[in-house]
Amino acid sequence: MEFHWGKLHSFKAIVERLQIKFTFFASDGMPLRAKADLALKQYKDEAERPLQNPTSHTPTLHTVHRLGFGETLDRVAAQHYGDPTRWRLIAEANSVVDPFALEPGSLLVIPELPVRRRG
The missing domain is CATH 3.10.350.10 (LysM domain)
Structure with missing residues (x-):
């Protein structure tokens, strides 16, 4: 997958962990609100730049x-x-x-x- 956040288009990543907790439901049981905890790990391609955090540029x-x-x-x-x-x-x-x-x-x-x- 490729990571995008608003205008930030920065790195290819794999999903390392995803946890979803539904916090609000409609009367028919349909989930309306959820909290998601997502951990991504940058995929390193040897031809690309070294691993770094896209917002702080830390390695x-x-x-x-x-x-x-x-x-x-x-x-x-x-x-x-x-x-x-x-x-x-x-x-x-x-x-x-x-x-x-x-x-x-x-x-x-x-x-x-x-x-x-x-x-």
């Missing part, structure tokens, strides 16, 4: 998380990494100085975990 892939009321970085880390002790990765990626002063509704970049290579 690393990441997810974005909208902070809910009462959520903390350790809970976000547990949700995305399965390990609450990795909250510092999220704090560093978002230049968080005070993890207790986060505002609900804020968008947080969730960087991919570093890959360990055996050598």
Whole structure:
């Protein structure tokens, strides 16, 4: 697939994850509103430019998380990494100085975990 967002036409991608939660239905049961969580992974063609985030032009892939009321970085880390002790990765990626002063509704970049290579 090719990714388009408004006037942004930037990269070929594969769908890595898609979760849809229906939140509102008509009286006949037809879904009228849904929340979608979509993760795309850029497809790299050797003849094309290197992998990069199309909006920030960073070479690393990441997810974005909208902070809910009462959520903390350790809970976000547990949700995305399965390990609450990795909250510092999220704090560093978002230049968080005070993890207790986060505002609900804020968008947080969730960087991919570093890959360990055996050598």
